[in-house]
Amino acid sequence: MTSDSPPTKRRKFEALNDAQLRAWIRAGEAIVRADGRGLTFSLSKAGTAVWSLRYRFGGRAREVTLGRYPEMGLALARTEALRLLLEVGKGIDVAIAKQEAKKEAARRWTFERLFDDFLQKxxxxxxxxxxxxxxxxAVKDILPRIGSMHADAITPA
Structure with a gap:
């Protein structure tokens, strides 16, 4: 930019803060606000507040959910978003990787583990x-037969 050219207009960007987030939740209106670098705060009409990361991969817009607010605070959401952006920079589609990790975790659950989880909850x-x-x-009849089977392999038949 030369000294003769007029200054370009830039939209002033303001990062989010916890006071804003709490105020939006109290107001109870659905909103979507960006924090920067693709990190987005979304609040549904039902009051569910969620962090997500929006990014581009292979020329396509992608989005991955990071967690719920307030369980995942602003600082942690920023850290997680930055970590995922570094993965995207390495050529990894983090949304697909998250889906595959969920599928793999589901495959690792045996019926016995699922039953224990049911009892606990x-x-x-x-x-x-x-x-x-x-x-x-369960101990006498079910677990000896199918307790060690992967939960996703069990069908009603």
């Missing part, structure tokens, strides 16, 4: 006698 929904009966039936 839902045991409070049953009376003690009913819970004992479920456990007895």
């Amino acid at each position: 839902r045991s409070g929904d049953y009376r003690p006698n009913t819970l004992d009966e479920i456990k007895r039936y």
